[in-house]
Amino acid sequence: MKLTSVKGTNDYLPRETALRDFLQGKILETYRSCGFERITTPILEDIENLDKSEGGENLGLIFKVMKRGDKLTEALAGGNPKELADIGLRYDLTLPLSRYYACHRNALGTPFKVIQLDRVFRAERPQKGRLREFVQCDIDILGSSSANCEVELIDTTAKALLAVGIEHFKVRINDRRILKSLISFAGFAEEDADSVCITLDKLDKIGADGVKEELLSKGFDPDSIERFVSIMGITPFTLEEARKYCSDTEAVDSVASIMASVEALSEGRYEIVYDRSLVRGQGYYTGTIFEVESLDFGSSIAGGGRYDNMIGKFIGENIPAVGFSIGFERIASILSAKADTLPSVKKRLAVIYSESQVVSAIQTADGYRKDYDVALFEKPKKLGKLFAKLEEAGYYGCLITDESAELKVFHA
């Protein structure tokens, strides 16, 4: 039998799990204090719902669960591999939330401010930092198109990051409507906007020349490309600069107002900047998009945006929606490296007892369990060896029931 966990998944040791629980608890507490309510949805999701969800490249990364019994036999006989699965593992928490809201909205508040903190699955090629099973911490506001929702989401996410000890970060913001308007201004056809965006997303990596080259190789009109690259090449490309080329004034005003509010709320603890080349992969975004970049880690630790058309796919009526997701694994890996962020859990005591005295040992332990986490150990022949192991494992002290009632403290 195989000893290691499935490729791309992790076993977590006790001290890692304690840190993860502590961090998730802090994030959840922050979200709740800001008026969001937690819900839980299943990990299993209907395969058709997943396939039709406009999840961008994530759609190619869905783990598919095989049909069972007669339905499997039937599907195997049919010979169409696409018929073999009826269920998939969710690749994010946004699609399940949209289905959930569509199904239960009469029982939910308006706007509905919701927390999801749970596992998602993607069949990524296992490489450093790319997990196939990982945790996301999402907050979403459904049922309101006010730009104040974006302000609340960014403010609350920043509060959660600060609460767990992530101090150096920057919020980047853009709007799909501005992107589309700029792309159209440059002369591209509306239906090419997505393809242009995919290339633009690489601006930071491949530079303006790289973007130009890739757009040319995609066969777009050279004049449009020239115009687009020269606009995008303006430095610094501020929101006021964008305003000159963007016909969607409402979108620019909305980004400006969100930025002003967040800046006031940040009180200088973090920065919010307009980023002309922020795209984000998912196809379902319709307006504002944003990311948090860790300045220590140099990469994105949270991302989100507005997806006003997703819930409409379930109920035929569009419900405005916007969400922000913390990539929990990044946070956990940043913080596990810092010794001073270890959770302030209860101190641990060991009660060491003779084999026949289990009842009185447990009764003794119970007396300490309000203040300590107390573990029982049968008295071994070599007591010194046990002491050394307990000290190494971080125990605060021990009691030996058949010697004295005195608490022996390891680290005085």
Place this chain on the structure above:
Amino acid sequence: MKLTSVKGTNDYLPRETALRDFLQGKILETYRSCGFERITTPILEDIENLDKSEGGENLGLIFKVMKRGDKLTEALAGGNPKELADIGLRYDLTLPLSRYYACHRNALGTPFKVIQLDRVFRAERPQKGRLREFVQCDIDILGSSSANCEVELIDTTAKALLAVGIEHFKVRINDRRILKSLISFAGFAEEDADSVCITLDKLDKIGADGVKEELLSKGFDPDSIERFVSIMGITPFTLEEARKYCSDTEAVDSVASIMASVEALSEGRYEIVYDRSLVRGQGYYTGTIFEVESLDFGSSIAGGGRYDNMIGKFIGENIPAVGFSIGFERIASILSAKADTLPSVKKRLAVIYSESQVVSAIQTADGYRKDYDVALFEKPKKLGKLFAKLEEAGYYGCLITDESAELKVFHA
């Protein structure tokens, strides 16, 4: 697209999630205070590990995840349906724990007292109360064959049940070694013990006559059946009665000593009884087995036992192990019916603000967030309607930022 969750899975509303989180938190806190440490293992498990795990009827209920890319193409071409999946969703937490311990044991304490609180999956026929995705709360002790482990597990599980408000329950205990010895005493061959056990498991449901009939239909020797049924029919069938027919004195002594210790520790809050017909389904149990029965609900809410041979399958060296699992869904459904067990979460306040005042509204809200969970609402035209909704949703009170700084309390 489909609105409802996948058959056999649940969406949980905010108040249901709050209760589930509260209960899981209480159980976890109790387990930790008793010296157990939490670990996390993946939901995805190697399909071969699962298939070889002796999980009894659960082996037929494994959700299988299809291979991807070239490996899927290859498997499809091969034409063997068994080759289509490489991963499965775990059906319990015991197999992953055994693999985990085999893999990481050098980094873990001895004995290793471990908590797992997580989701498992079984492709049950969806019927009332049978979920396909559900939560288990397990504690296990690995690396010790002392019967004091059983005492600790039963005592700790009982403490967790009492902590969440389950008060009327009974612990039933048996030992696979006693069962085997009685079966052998009656004259059955050793290899028939499992089959006899499967029938015996139904004693409560089908009675002694039903057991006899089923064993006859299985083609066993009528004399053996007669002897077995007449022994099992003795009423009351105490542990002392078992001693007369059981050649494994050590097993009887062990059960007797566990019962005496647990009885002393229970201080009359619950009962522990020897149950001659307790079998438990899994094939991997080797010694003590136990269950908790809710006297209000009339069914099993926790179960476990000793499985000394499972870890050996991974490393070729047997490691003694024993575990106890709370069926969380049963607990949650019992307690959700009781109004007085609702979680003692923070009170909720609403801050109602004019659209343009989001910054000052958030700043006002922040001032209350130490003591309350505070949600923001844009001021609607019909304020009375919002008040009514907030009251109904259980808000404690509200503040209207552009009217006065005074807190309006709904339920004085």
